[in-house]
Amino acid sequence: MQPAFSPVKQQIIDLHNLVLVIITLITIFVGALLGWVMYRYNAKRNPVPGQATHNTLLEVAWTVVPVLILVVMAIPSFTLVYYEDRTHDPDLTIKVTGHQWYWEYTYPDQGNIDFSSYIVPDDQLKPGQLRLLTADHPLVVPVNKNIRILQTSGDVIHSFFIPSLGVQRYAIPGRTIETWMRVEKPGVYYGECNQICGTNHSRMPIMVQAVSAQDFETWLVQAKKEFATATPGSAPDTMARDDRPTGSDHPSENDRAAANDRPAAALLTAANEVQH
Ligand SMILES: [Cu+2]
Numbered sequence: 143m144q145p146a147f148s149p150v151k152q153q154i155i156d157l158h159n160l161v162l163v164i165i166t167l168i169t170i171f172v173g174a175l176l177g178w179v180m181y182r183y184n185a186k187r188n189p190v191p192g193q194a195t196h197n198t199l200l201e202v203a204w205t206v207v208p209v210l211i212l213v214v215m216a217i218p219s220f221t222l223v224y225y226e227d228r229t230h231d232p233d234l235t236i237k238v239t240g241h242q243w244y245w246e247y248t249y250p251d252q253g254n255i256d257f258s259s260y261i262v263p264d265d266q267l268k269p270g271q272l273r274l275l276t277a278d279h280p281l282v283v284p285v286n287k288n289i290r291i292l293q294t295s296g297d298v299i300h301s302f303f304i305p306s307l308g309v310q311r312y313a314i315p316g317r318t319i320e321t322w323m324r325v326e327k328p329g330v331y332y333g334e335c336n337q338i339c340g341t342n343h344s345r346m347p348i349m350v351q352a353v354s355a356q357d358f359e360t361w362l363v364q365a366k367k368e369f370a371t372a373t374p375g376s377a378p379d380t381m382a383r384d385d386r387p388t389g390s391d392h393p394s395e396n397d398r399a400a401a402n403d404r405p406a407a408a409l410l411t412a413a414n415e416v417q418h
Pocket residue numbers: 240241299300301335336337338339343346
């Protein structure tokens with residue numbers, strides 16, 4: 143399991159460790175019981191089997207004890223499901239749209255910055271860049287902020303999966319699915335689409351660059367310029383480029399206006415209104 147760099151991931155690891163201890167104890171107990179029965183009550187050592195049936199105390203115990211064990215696991219499990227579901231106190235909202243085969247990131251409360259993130263093909267990797275995991279434009283986020291993530295898809299079902307941040311959610315066309323993350327340490331975190339979505343399923347990496355609040359402000363200023371002036375087709379050459387629908391890379395205002403008809407965009411707007 144990858145180390146935790148978010149509180150959600152830390153709780154996932156804690157739950158995993160708790161369940162691991164419980165199942166290990168159960169396995170040892172049941173294994174020892176089986177071994178003892180095979181040794182002590184085999185046909186040689188115990189030629190005349192006992193005729194005892196029913197033992198009320200034992201039967202109540204082997205019903206109640208497993209129920210209690212399940213309750214002990216269910217409480218932290220359900221707590222975690224609701225914890226990772228959404229943040230009630232978002233500092234920033236990012237909309238993530240899955241496409242065949244790249245990710246589109248939108249910052250609706252930061253001037254609607256919108257850009258696409260493509261894989262860097264093998265022959266264009268710089269030294270130190272990871273193969274199949276490096277993206278041309280990483281998802282830049284500030285550290286120690288609650289980031290609300292709203293996900294949808296432009297074509298088929300994708301899945302936004304970043305193991306070390308404890309994020310995994312489907313991106314489904316026509317729906318907006320919410321989750322959140324809080325990155326605790328500056329750095330680069332990698333993920334991948336983990337829902338089979340077509341030929342280049344393995345070539346739509348998620349590269350999250352977590353930076354300090356000041357660096358994020360600096361990036362915002364630059365990104366507002368860069369992604370506002372970019373024209374369709376100006377993205378670096380990538381393997382997925384040929385499959386990209388024309389003009390979808392850096393949508394113009396008209397494209398965005400048209401996108402507002404989509405249910406996902408409407409939900410996003412509604413979510414923002416609730417926030418303010
Ligand atoms: Cu995908």
